[in-house]
Amino acid sequence: MNLYDKHQELLEKAIKALHERVFYAAFPEYPGSSVYGEEADKKGRGDFKAHLNTNFEEMHTDEPESWVSDEVSPYLQEPLNIKYPALSVDTLISNAKKARESWRKVIPEDRAGVLIESLFGMQNRFFEIAYATMHTTGQGYMMAFQASGPHAADRALEAVAAGFEELKRFPAQTRWDKPMGKYNLVIDKTWHAVPKGIGLVVGCSTFPTWNSVPGLYASLITGNPVIVKPHPGAVLPIAIVVSEIRDALRENGMDPDICQLAPDTFDHLITKDLAENPAVKLIDYTGGSVFGNYLEELRSKTVFTEKTGVNSVILHSAQNIDKVAANLAFSICLYSGQMCTAPQNFYIPDSGISTPEGQVSFDDFAAKLIEQINGLVDNPKAGPFVLGAIQNARTCDRVNGISKLGGKVLLESREIENPMFPKARTATPAVVVVEASDKDKYSEELFGPIALLIRTGSIEESVALAREMAENHGAISCGAYTTDPDVREMIAEEMSLAATPVSFNLVGGIYMNQNASFSDFHVTGGNPSGNASFTNPEYVIKRFTWVGHREPATV
Secondary structure (H helix, E strand, O other): OOOHHHHHHHHHHHHHHHOOOOOOOOOOOOOOOOOOOHHHHHHHHHEEEEOOOOOOOHHHHHHOOOEEEOOOOOOOEOOOOOEEEOOOOOHHHHHHHHHHHHHHOOOOOHHHHHHHHHHHHHHHHHHHHHHHHHHHHHHHHHHHHHHHOOOHHHHHHHHHHHHHHHHHOOOOOOEEEEEOOOEEEEEEEEEEEEEEEEEEEOOOOOOOOOOOOOHHHHHHHHHOEEEEEEEOOOOHHHHHHHHHHHHHHHOOOOOOOHHEEEEOOOOEHHHHHHHOOOOOOEEEEOOOOOOOOHOOOOOOOEEEEEEEOEEEEOOOOOOOOOHOOOOHHHHHHHHEEEEOOOOOOOEOOOOHHHHOOEEEOHHHHHHHHHHHHHHHHOOOOOHHHOOOOOOOOHHHHHHHHHHHOEEEEOOOOOOOOOOOOOOOOOOOOEEEEEOOOOOOHHOOOOOOOOEEEEEEHHHHHHHHHHHHHHHHHHOOOOEEEOHHHHHHHHHHHHHHHHOOEEEEEEOOOOOOOOOOOOOEOOOOEOOOOOOEOOOOOHHOOOOEEEEEEEEEOOO
């Protein structure tokens, strides 16, 4: 049985899920699933520890030109000292050019088979990847397992399914028969899906796997070799994924350099050199807007970006305001606000929020939100694990210096103790009140656990401001609470015009931060927060071109 036959049923289920947008998950998200076995966590932890203070040899790279290392654990605040094999930009490009010649000729079925096979290799290492993610990003254990493991694998499968479907949309050949009266004009036509060229995936420090694999697998399924340039501070999680792809390729007689890792250091960054190389035609990027804008402006490149944005919550009315406050408090605390979908700007009318028990004033809601935040972060069984650790010390500086913003600080950020990691770098949320007229205070992303409560004159002003922020500065998510159907429709309409999806009235165990593979599009590509959306058809069809040939048929 070839790999396509082995995985065909799974691929067909994934394609079906893409169309139906219902719940579908190929990889169980709970660490306790019987799929993984009782010893999987212990083994994964041991495998992670075995990487420390060693050379990462799994790329099987012939004669690396150097070994590089720059990762520091946010939990231990100590270097991991894992050295990765590094090659020059010229060597990486040369390898990719050579690999392209064979990979572009592999039929879509065989590409899909080997790529899905690599995901099952990745599945065998989900726990190892989880610990690698914890100690490079600062994510809590559960998030690190889910986001970098099964959720990332589902997003990768989603990209493979979307790419495969587009590659099979049109026939490879046909006989074109046009009646011309006394004779027919008969032409044989063939079409080829031609890959664009070398792909470059530029990773981020907070979600090195989940944000990288969609573009990685989308380029690979469409026939492009890929160079993965991870963030220098978060290499190990995606290095493991790349090693599994290379192993799957090698074991099936294909060139492993179809997928290469390109690690660098903070002192010697190579992203621009790679991005500007003429042979690189595709770029996937997650990170700050300044560098993302630079990439988007490069000529002769197809660029897919997810950049920074200003995410809003619009509060109008609620059935149970305490459940609303609890849900939003969790959203603020989750991974210490270091998510591209985390809420920042909370628009609250000065008249308050309507509930069945009467109006809840601006100040009363602020007090409820702060009470919920403190209750969560001070819970020793929940707080340290929901908050995780701060990936970058500059985020702590931003949160601790929030008074410089000029608003009224209702809750200052503080450190909390992590019982498992006494040296963990932590920061609890800060809550600040600002006025609607002070747009300069809330019109940019303040990355980290920061909540700005913005006092508005009406629900109409709240919605107008949320839309303005999204249109001018980008937004990836939006939350809204209202029991009024007309207000709900107004919010949906206005935020749709700002290309921003809205999560309405979420309470309980679902949060505006979260996105589901096969159902939720991540980023819309319609506002300044990014020009791409995974995974919609455009995300894959821009990675190849259809080229047709024709000639008179031999009857």
